[in-house]
Amino acid sequence: xxxxxxxxxxxLVVAADLVKRDGPEALTMRKLAAELGTAVTSIYWHVGNRxxxxxxxxxxxxxxxxxxxxxxxxxxxxxxxxxxxxxxxLRDHPHLVAMVHERGLTERMFxxxxxxxxxxxxxxxxxxxxAADAVRAVQFxxxxxxxxxxxxxxxxxxxxxxxxxWDTALAEDDAALARSLSRPVDQDRLFLTSVRALVKSLLEPxxxx
Amino acid sequence: xxxxxxxxxxxLVVAADLVKRDGPEALTMRKLAAELGTAVTSIYWHVGNRxxxxxxxxxxxxxxxxxxxxxxxxxxxxxxxxxxxxxxxLRDHPHLVAMVHERGLTERMFxxxxxxxxxxxxxxxxxxxxAADAVRAVQFxxxxxxxxxxxxxxxxxxxxxxxxxWDTALAEDDAALARSLSRPVDQDRLFLTSVRALVKSLLEPxxxx
DNA sequence: ACCTGAACACCGTTCAAGT
DNA sequence: ACCTGAACACCGTTCAAGT
Numbered sequence: 001x002x003x004x005x006x007x008x009x010x011x012l013v014v015a016a017d018l019v020k021r022d023g024p025e026a027l028t029m030r031k032l033a034a035e036l037g038t039a040v041t042s043i044y045w046h047v048g049n050r051x052x053x054x055x056x057x058x059x060x061x062x063x064x065x066x067x068x069x070x071x072x073x074x075x076x077x078x079x080x081x082x083x084x085x086x087x088x089x090l091r092d093h094p095h096l097v098a099m100v101h102e103r104g105l106t107e108r109m110f111x112x113x114x115x116x117x118x119x120x121x122x123x124x125x126x127x128x129x130x131a132a133d134a135v136r137a138v139q140f141x142x143x144x145x146x147x148x149x150x151x152x153x154x155x156x157x158x159x160x161x162x163x164x165x166w167d168t169a170l171a172e173d174d175a176a177l178a179r180s181l182s183r184p185v186d187q188d189r190l191f192l193t194s195v196r197a198l199v200k201s202l203l204e205p206x207x208x209x
Numbered sequence: 210x211x212x213x214x215x216x217x218x219x220x221l222v223v224a225a226d227l228v229k230r231d232g233p234e235a236l237t238m239r240k241l242a243a244e245l246g247t248a249v250t251s252i253y254w255h256v257g258n259r260x261x262x263x264x265x266x267x268x269x270x271x272x273x274x275x276x277x278x279x280x281x282x283x284x285x286x287x288x289x290x291x292x293x294x295x296x297x298x299l300r301d302h303p304h305l306v307a308m309v310h311e312r313g314l315t316e317r318m319f320x321x322x323x324x325x326x327x328x329x330x331x332x333x334x335x336x337x338x339x340a341a342d343a344v345r346a347v348q349f350x351x352x353x354x355x356x357x358x359x360x361x362x363x364x365x366x367x368x369x370x371x372x373x374x375w376d377t378a379l380a381e382d383d384a385a386l387a388r389s390l391s392r393p394v395d396q397d398r399l400f401l402t403s404v405r406a407l408v409k410s411l412l413e414p415x416x417x418x
Numbered sequence: 419a420c421c422t423g424a425a426c427a428c429c430g431t432t433c434a435a436g437t
Numbered sequence: 438a439c440c441t442g443a444a445c446a447c448c449g450t451t452c453a454a455g456t
Contacts, residue, residue: 005439029430039441041431046439050430106360118386128385136394137403144353151315176337177327185345194346194407201406214420238449248422250450255420259449 003037008046011036016057023095024054054099061096062109065089068116075124076203082116083142083195090146097150110139124203134202141198149187212246217255220245225266232304233263263308270305271318274298277325284333285412291325292351292404299355306359319348333412343411350407358396 014035018027029050033040047053068085070078090097100109117135126134223244227236238259242249256262277294279287299306309318326344335343 028428030428041433041442042440044431101356101360106357114390118390122383122386127383129389131383131386132389133399133402135390136399137406140354140357140399140403141350144355144357145349146353147310147356148315148349148353151310174331174336174340177331177340180338180341181323181327181344190342190345190349193342194349197346197410198403198407201410237447239447250423250452251421253450 006036006038006042006046011043011046011053012056012060015053016060019057019095019099024099027054055103058096058099058103058105061093062100062105065093065109065112068113070116070120075120076199078120078123079117079138079199079203080192080195082113082120083138083199084192086110086113086142087146087191090143091149094150097146101147106143110143114139121203126203137198137202138195141195145191145194152185152187215245215247215251215255220252220255220262221265221269224262225269228266228304228308233308236263264312267305267308267312267314270302271309271314274302274318274321277322279325279329284329285408287329287332288326288347288408288412289401289404291322291329292347292408293401295319295322295351296355296400299352300358303359306355310356315352319352323348330412335412346407346411347404350404354400354403358400361394361396 011032015027015032018032018035027050029040029043033043036043043053047056068082071081072078100106114135117138118131121131121134220241224236224241227241227244236259238249238252242252245252252262256265277291280290281287309315323344326347327340330340330343
């Protein structure tokens, strides 16, 4: 018996599943057709081509994000909380991050967060160009951090590897440092450290210059 | 007349040219063979397969990097100078950055810079785990920033676009901020601002807590 | 040791033809 | 309006056969 008529929505849902399971490079028009039980060419009628199919997927998931609620007593704390939620959301959609990055749509995705940041930066007393700089500095830092993180997690075995390079190099000079650098990065902690350091400088410029 | 015998080195040089000109995705075994004037299959004898060819290319260019000389009077200034050179080097090899990122070899590439940073952080009086954190925070920030930058430069036309979203939203509340956020990012300035803010907090933790 | 063409199993996309 | 198979122009890779 023939299958029910194909819909654009059905294509998107199944495609999203495929991407979530095996990554965007596994999303083949032919595999997708097989999964859908249709001819390859039917897909083209509904979504145009592979490129615009991926566009639609990104669009859809970007829309699902947003809705950031800052928490904390001080503006600085609330900015940090926005940064953390942002990072969490990005980490929960690893393939999406890659796709958004690939397609240069990062900016779009971060508009809700940007607006939340503007409010907090305002509350901290910043205005005008300085406020804009602060917002963007945080935004760039979070996105950048997540990109680097993803990169490290995907990284193959490193040869020579940080361990070998550091435990011998300056073990006698600063053993604790060598030990720290030879251990894998505690990414949660490093993220907090970095964001807090940045936010502190940005929001309290007068207090330590 | 027959061409001179193919060498592994010749393959790598021509492949590097192709990547530099049109990006890694344009590096096709068949195109490469055409450029070299040999059969596609000859390449396989010399470099194994496409994957290890790309490995070799990355390896080669990563080796060319390094050689970082910190400049400036204070440790903070020297750390900032390392960050700037790092960014410059990465921006000069845009395709390389993408390839290194893709292959998870970022860590490897940054070892020389990491060692320079350790020296400066030491000079600033930091030791042990705190020093390691500072080094990695800077490293993550620079790499992250360059990744975000590349992403933005590749970005297609943004719809809705930051302009429309900001000039109406809070024009009366903070016109200068709205104007700043609706203008394209001055990436050089934002980079300096971010790095300086981060470094200041990291190297002078006592001065503003 | 080095090079070759034929062949295999994949791609994305187009298009004329069906209903 | 929606679906189809055949066909086109690409991929990376293997392999038996040449010298």
